[in-house]
Amino acid sequence: xxxxxxxxxxxxxxxxxxxxxxATRLNGTFNSNLLFNFRNIxxxxxxxxxxxxxxxxxxxxxxxxxxTTTNNVFNYTYNDLxxxxxxxxxxxxxxxxxxxxxxxxxxLNTTPMTITIDADTGKLTFTASVNFSIYQTPFSAVxxxxxETTISTLIDPVFSVLSVLTASYPLNLLGPKQILIxxxxxxISSFDSKTLGIxxxxxxIVNGVAPFGLVQYEMTNELNKNLLINPNIAQIDxxxxxxxxxxxxFNNINWTMTLCLTVERSDEPRLTPxxxxxxxxxxxxxxxxxxxxxxxxxxxxS
Numbered sequence: 001x002x003x004x005x006x007x008x009x010x011x012x013x014x015x016x017x018x019x020x021x022x023a024t025r026l027n028g029t030f031n032s033n034l035l036f037n038f039r040n041i042x043x044x045x046x047x048x049x050x051x052x053x054x055x056x057x058x059x060x061x062x063x064x065x066x067x068t069t070t071n072n073v074f075n076y077t078y079n080d081l082x083x084x085x086x087x088x089x090x091x092x093x094x095x096x097x098x099x100x101x102x103x104x105x106x107x108l109n110t111t112p113m114t115i116t117i118d119a120d121t122g123k124l125t126f127t128a129s130v131n132f133s134i135y136q137t138p139f140s141a142v143x144x145x146x147x148e149t150t151i152s153t154l155i156d157p158v159f160s161v162l163s164v165l166t167a168s169y170p171l172n173l174l175g176p177k178q179i180l181i182x183x184x185x186x187x188i189s190s191f192d193s194k195t196l197g198i199x200x201x202x203x204x205i206v207n208g209v210a211p212f213g214l215v216q217y218e219m220t221n222e223l224n225k226n227l228l229i230n231p232n233i234a235q236i237d238x239x240x241x242x243x244x245x246x247x248x249x250f251n252n253i254n255w256t257m258t259l260c261l262t263v264e265r266s267d268e269p270r271l272t273p274x275x276x277x278x279x280x281x282x283x284x285x286x287x288x289x290x291x292x293x294x295x296x297x298x299x300x301x302s
Contacts, residue, residue, distance in 0.1 A: 008267040009049065015056075016041070016259040018238065020250075029252040032240040044231040047265040053186050054225040055203040056258040060215040060240070062207065063253040066092050066175035070246045071138035074102070075154070078111040079130035083154070088139065090249075092211045095171055099124075122170030126160070133157040134165065144169035176242035179205040179215060181257070185237050188226035194245065202226075225262065 023034035042051060072088040086105040093101070099115045106113050114127045124143055126134070134145055135157045141148045144167035145158055158165060181203045190201045203224065205217045240248050240255070 010265055010267070012263040012265050014041070014261040014263070016236070016261060018236070018257045018259065020254040020256070023238075027247060029249075030247055031250040031252060031254065032248040034238050036236040036238070038233075038235060040234055041236065042228075042231065042233040042261060042263065047267070048231060049264040049266055051228040051231060051264070052225045052262040053188065053202065053228050054219055054260045054262070055181060055217070056219050056260050058181070058203075058205060058215075058217040058255070058257040060179055060205070060217075060255045061250060061253045062209050062211055062213045062215055063251045064176070064248045065090050065251075066173055066211070067098075067139075067142070068246070068249060070244075071142055073137050074139050075135040075137055076111075077133045077157070078128070079132065083135075084109060084111060092175075093173060095173065098171075098173070117171060123167045124171055125164065125166045127165075128160065128163045131160050131163055132165070133159045142172050143167055144171050148172070175211075176207055176246075176248070178243040179207050179248070180241045180243065180245075181205070182239040182241060183237050185230060185233050185235060186259075187229045189229065190226075225260075228261075 018036060020031050020034055023036050025031060025034060027033040067088055068090050072090060074086045074088065076084055078084055086102070086109055088098075088101060088105070095117050099117065103113065103115055111132075112128065113132070116125050116127075117123070118125070122144075124145075126132075134140055135154050136146045140146055145165075147169070180201050182200045183202050184200050186202055187200045188202060190199055191197065192199050192201065203217075205215060207215055209215050238257075240250075242248060
């Protein structure tokens with residue numbers, strides 16, 4: 001009898017818990033660019049078919065600030081063409097505290113301005129005793145003077161009219177809206193509108209908690225299980241960024257995360273009897289079946 005080899009597939013799940021306290025920090029107390037030096041997480045052996053990665057849960061402290069080193073520079077001119085700069089200290093601000101800080105720094109820079117906010121529109125108005133202009137920076141976009149951007153430029157500033165300038169858009173102190181988990185070693189097929197191409201984002205988490213709260217995420221469906229591109233993984237690198245690809249500054253406070261590595265594997269071939277027997281002797285002699293004998297006719301012929 002013939003036998004048909006059958007291959008059996010099974011899932012090999014590995015839970016990987018990550019705590020930033022036990023990683024190699026690549027950006028110091030920012031705690032957002034880390035390397036976990038595992039010995040061997042995944043290797044492409046004979047049983048390997050494919051692998052998937054998913055973020056099962058994550059806990060991030062909202063210890064980062066609204067105004068950071070990436071969006072705290074204010075460039076402007078005051079009564080002449082001399083470029084001036086004030087730098088806002090990093091931290092969390094509301095409209096009142098930010099206006100107070102800016103007015104104080106502008107006065108110390110011998111370029112006093114009065115800043116007010118319209119309670120109905122949320123737009124800022126800058127007033128001085130001389131004409132001035134404000135240049136495009138990430139911070140001036142926060143102030144509503146330009147469209148939100150991460151590119152700093154000294155081209156096409158906005159000018160005051162009769163020493164008064166009102167922003168085109170509302171003051172935006174919402175801060176980062178997303179927490180992106182990125183990894184080159186755990187790369188999947190993901191895209192973003194900033195580059196219009198493939199990036200290394202592993203998961204995207206909504207930041208909807210107040211400052212100094214806890215951002216919590218938990219996987220709810222299989223759509224968050226993604227095919228791994230790299231079948232051989234020894235180390236795990238993790239970068240935590242906002243929606244503009246700026247690394248977060250967690251201010252030395254640790255975060256935790258749980259990953260699930262799912263590997264599809266195949267067993268060795270097994271020999272099992274087929275469900276339908278195979279005919280092998282096709283040259284057997286045909287056996288004739290006799291017709292029934294009429295016993296009464298047989299007696300008459302005797």
